[in-house]
Amino acid sequence: MDSRRFGKYIVEREVLDEQRLEEITQRKSHSDNQSSLTERLKDSLRCTVPKLKHSVMSSLPVLYWLPKYSVWDYGMPDLISGISVGIMHLPQGLAYAMLASVPPVFGLYSSLYPALIYFFFGTSRHISIGTFTVLSIMVGSVTERLAPDVNFLIQNGTNVTAEVNIPARDSYRVQVAVATTVLGGLIQVALGLVKFGFVGTYLSEPLVRAYTTAASAHAVVAQLKYIFGVSPTRFSGPFSMVYTLKDVCSLLPYTHLPTLVVSAVSMVFLIAAKELNSFISPKLPVPIPVELITIVAGTLISAYTHLNRNYTISVVGEIPSGLSPPSVPDASLFGEVIGDAFALAMVGYAISISLGKTFALKHGYKVDSNQELVALGLSNAVGGFFQCFSVCSSMSRSLIQETTGGKTQMAAVASSLIVLVTILKLGPLFQELPKAVLAAIVFVNLKGMFKQHSDIVTLWKRSKIDLMVWLVTWVSTLLLNLDLGLAASILFALLTVIFRTQMPTYSVLGNVPGTELYVDIETHREARDVPGVTIFRSSATVYFANADLYIEALKEKSGLDISKMIIYKKRQEAKQRRRERRAERREKRQAKKERRAAQRAAKHLSGAPVFSVEEEAGSWRNTCVDGDVTDREQQGCTERENGTVFIIPTTPRTPDRWEYLKGGEPDCTSLGSISELQEGDTTTLDSSSDDTLSRDLERISLGSLGKWSWDIHSIIIDLSTANFIDIVAIKTIKNIIHDFSEIDVDIYIACCQAPVVEQLELGDFFSETITKRSLFVSVHDAVLYCLNHRGATSIPRYEPSVDTYDGTKL
Numbered sequence: 091m092d093s094r095r096f097g098k099y100i101v102e103r104e105v106l107d108e109q110r111l112e113e114i115t116q117r118k119s120h121s122d123n124q125s126s127l128t129e130r131l132k133d134s135l136r137c138t139v140p141k142l143k144h145s146v147m148s149s150l151p152v153l154y155w156l157p158k159y160s161v162w163d164y165g166m167p168d169l170i171s172g173i174s175v176g177i178m179h180l181p182q183g184l185a186y187a188m189l190a191s192v193p194p195v196f197g198l199y200s201s202l203y204p205a206l207i208y209f210f211f212g213t214s215r216h217i218s219i220g221t222f223t224v225l226s227i228m229v230g231s232v233t234e235r236l237a238p239d240v241n242f243l244i245q246n247g248t249n250v251t252a253e254v255n256i257p258a259r260d261s262y263r264v265q266v267a268v269a270t271t272v273l274g275g276l277i278q279v280a281l282g283l284v285k286f287g288f289v290g291t292y293l294s295e296p297l298v299r300a301y302t303t304a305a306s307a308h309a310v311v312a313q314l315k316y317i318f319g320v321s322p323t324r325f326s327g328p329f330s331m332v333y334t335l336k337d338v339c340s341l342l343p344y345t346h347l348p349t350l351v352v353s354a355v356s357m358v359f360l361i362a363a364k365e366l367n368s369f370i371s372p373k374l375p376v377p378i379p380v381e382l383i384t385i386v387a388g389t390l391i392s393a394y395t396h397l398n399r400n401y402t403i404s405v406v407g408e409i410p411s412g413l414s415p416p417s418v419p420d421a422s423l424f425g426e427v428i429g430d431a432f433a434l435a436m437v438g439y440a441i442s443i444s445l446g447k448t449f450a451l452k453h454g455y456k457v458d459s460n461q462e463l464v465a466l467g468l469s470n471a472v473g474g475f476f477q478c479f480s481v482c483s484s485m486s487r488s489l490i491q492e493t494t495g496g497k498t499q500m501a502a503v504a505s506s507l508i509v510l511v512t513i514l515k516l517g518p519l520f521q522e523l524p525k526a527v528l529a530a531i532v533f534v535n536l537k538g539m540f541k542q543h544s545d546i547v548t549l550w551k552r553s554k555i556d557l558m559v560w561l562v563t564w565v566s567t568l569l570l571n572l573d574l575g576l577a578a579s580i581l582f583a584l585l586t587v588i589f590r591t592q593m594p595t596y597s598v599l600g601n602v603p604g605t606e607l608y609v610d611i612e613t614h615r616e617a618r619d620v621p622g623v624t625i626f627r628s629s630a631t632v633y634f635a636n637a638d639l640y641i642e643a644l645k646e647k648s649g650l651d652i653s654k655m656i657i658y659k660k661r662q663e664a665k666q667r668r669r670e671r672r673a674e675r676r677e678k679r680q681a682k683k684e685r686r687a688a689q690r691a692a693k694h695l696s697g698a699p700v701f702s703v704e705e706e707a708g709s710w711r712n713t714c715v716d717g718d719v720t721d722r723e724q725q726g727c728t729e730r731e732n733g734t735v736f737i738i739p740t741t742p743r744t745p746d747r748w749e750y751l752k753g754g755e756p757d758c759t760s761l762g763s764i765s766e767l768q769e770g771d772t773t774t775l776d777s778s779s780d781d782t783l784s785r786d787l788e789r790i791s792l793g794s795l796g797k798w799s800w801d802i803h804s805i806i807i808d809l810s811t812a813n814f815i816d817i818v819a820i821k822t823i824k825n826i827i828h829d830f831s832e833i834d835v836d837i838y839i840a841c842c843q844a845p846v847v848e849q850l851e852l853g854d855f856f857s858e859t860i861t862k863r864s865l866f867v868s869v870h871d872a873v874l875y876c877l878n879h880r881g882a883t884s885i886p887r888y889e890p891s892v893d894t895y896d897g898t899k900l
Contacts, residue, residue: 109862164497171496172504181381185528189226191233200478202509204469205502211465214446218487224305225480232430233263235326269423272474273431278467287459293440300560304567306539316529317353319346348401356530388527404525409517416475438482594630596643606870624648627808634818655833804876810841820853840872
């Protein structure tokens with residue numbers, strides 16, 4: 091199909107290249123953009139009343155929605171929702187404080203202050219800020235690493251007893267948790283102020299889900315000592331969970347049976363009650379507070395049966411009533427916990443922003459990611475001064491707040507009041523609560539996270555790469571602990587992105603007849619090749635990591651091996667020059683021959699002796715410069731100053747037929763059989779065009795190249811997938827244009843985004859030979875230009891020979 095036949099399938103219109111587009115749209119130049127950038131910078135620094143009001147509203151979102159708050163419409167739903175969430179705060183705060191390895195009352199503090207801070211600065215209406223399983227486990231790993239039990243053993247003289255100074259240990263662990271929380275909050279605030287809210291996007295959904303799944307396993311292992319009533323050694327660092335689990339298994343024969351019975355009864359009751367609650371919850375206005383009922387029942391049973399005194403079952407112990415005054419965290423600990431603080435900041439923000447965006451999408455409002463980062467950071471930083479540990483949104487509490495009708499963060503105020511009343515008046519009532527009951531609550535609440543193992547089956551069907559991210563995150567978090575596991579997971583996730591951009595999918599596009607659409611020929615049956623034009627596209631941006639692979643893929647898809655093609659062209663050019671020189675020499679020899687013939691004719695008419703070539707050749711033979719004359723006579727060779735050696739035939743032949751060896755040496759002019767000649771060495775004097783022997787040798791040369799014809803005159807590079815271009819990619823494209831021009835193939839670029847065009851300008855891509863006329867707005871514009879400019883008549887075509895020199899088929 092030639093271009094004229096193909097033209098009826100092409101939608102014809104005006105061809106738009108980049109230069110024409112600039113003429114039509116009056117696109118600003120780079121200098122204009124620089125000036126506009128300066129103006130925008132000045133405007134951003136200029137203070138006006140509207141800008142000040144907008145800044146205050148953005149920093150304190152409560153000032154935007156609170157004046158519009160309707161008590162009649164939102165008051166009762168928020169109150170019911172707040173009471174339901176507050177009831178959940180109590181058992182979760184007490185239980186998750188054990189995960190953080192701090193006294194339970196600090197879990198109540200963490201459920202009170204951060205929620206109030208978020209009320210003023212948060213933009214989500216439905217998430218519930220407070221304690222969360224994963225963050226509590228991460229804090230617990232830090233506190234137990236820096237404050238292990240062995241550092242607080244009570245010494246009695248020179249003997250060291252096995253008794254641990256629990257008040258001193260817990261006090262130092264609180265200091266570690268507070269320092270980690272404050273530092274993590276400051277990191278979140280700093281990132282939010284510099285508009286780094288997008289940093290949470292590096293924690294993909296498979297990564298977060300795998301991380302929380304593995305963290306739940308750490309939570310289970312941490313609670314085993316309360317379930318079985320044993321005291322295993324606490325390990326830290328890589329493989330700490332493996333060592334702890336091994337130690338717990340070795341202590342199973344020493345299980346405290348009363349504690350195990352309390353744990354089992356609590357878990358059975360919680361599981362049964364939760365299943366019943368999920369079954370009848372659609373018929374109830376609010377869900378049944380199963381955890382609170384379990385805590386109240388466990389406390390009453392423990393207090394009236396004296397479980398601690400009679401069966402030595404471990405209980406929560408003293409819970410001070412009232413609020414503790416704020417205190418400054420120990421800044422000397424910041425250097426030891428900075429890595430853990432950063433991990434807490436990233437994980438907490440990723441969980442909170444994902445939940446916030448989910449509810450915002452469902453209810454039709456917007457969540458500001460940067461402001462969320464600031465709000466969560468202030469909740470942690472300010473809360474740390476009141477002995478809170480790291481918090482974020484909780485999925486279970488957020489779902490309760492949303493499903494029970496909560497409309498705004500006024501529900502958080504109501505839930506905080508429930509927690510405040512408990513801290514002030516009801517806290518001492520829970521002193522007899524068995525720790526096994528709290529451990530059972532943690533166990534049962536982790537059921538949802540353990541269900542995330544089903545992601546493996548889902549990801550296997552949908553994306554193998556995401557499955558690899560999930561598995562690597564899960565394994566690394568289990569084995570390397572929470573901090574190193576998160577770092578390894580993020581690194582692996584980024585590597586998958588790099589590998590996918592480094593090894594993208596390359597495709598050749600074809601036109602869908604009657605449209606301006608160009609799709610992959612291999613995956614679309616209706617797509618048709620454009621004669622003489624190859625349209626090449628990569629699925630990723632071209633940059634330094636994949637520039638070399640880009641060139642190789644272009645060669646493969648176009649079917650043109652540039653190196654061989656250039657060698658082929660240079661050989662052709664060299665052969666053409668040799669033919670021209672031989673033709674010139676033939677003309678000179680022909681002229682000499684005619685003059686000698688004229689001289690012989692003149693002498694013959696005048697009676698002078700007849701001049702013969704054989705006689706003059708003999709005289710020339712006698713004048714050879716060096717070598718043995720006898721040998722030259724035997725070889726039948728003569729030499730003249732122009733470097734041409736004449737071969738005197740030894741057998742009868744046509745009188746006018748002579749052969750010569752160009753550039754031959756006097757001692758190497760024996761030709762032997764003609765099949766031994768090399769390329770370009772011989773010619774026939776009486777040929778009127780290119781000699782037959784030279785053409786045969788040319789056929790051998792073409793065959794040895796393996797590629798000697800092509801029907802492509804233009805290649806269009808589709809850069810629609812490129813959102814940036816670096817210096818290496820610019821040089822790569824310039825080299826592609828130069829190399830393909832050597833074989834008379836034009837390169838055009840299509841679908842460049844405006845930032846890419848600006849980067850090409852800054853990278854000195856354009857020159858006298860490469861102009862903006864080579865850039866087209868769309869692939870269709872480039873195709874129309876190629877067909878109109880080159881068409882099918884200018885396609886370089888070099889057909890291979892059918893026979894080799896010796897007559898055999900190629």
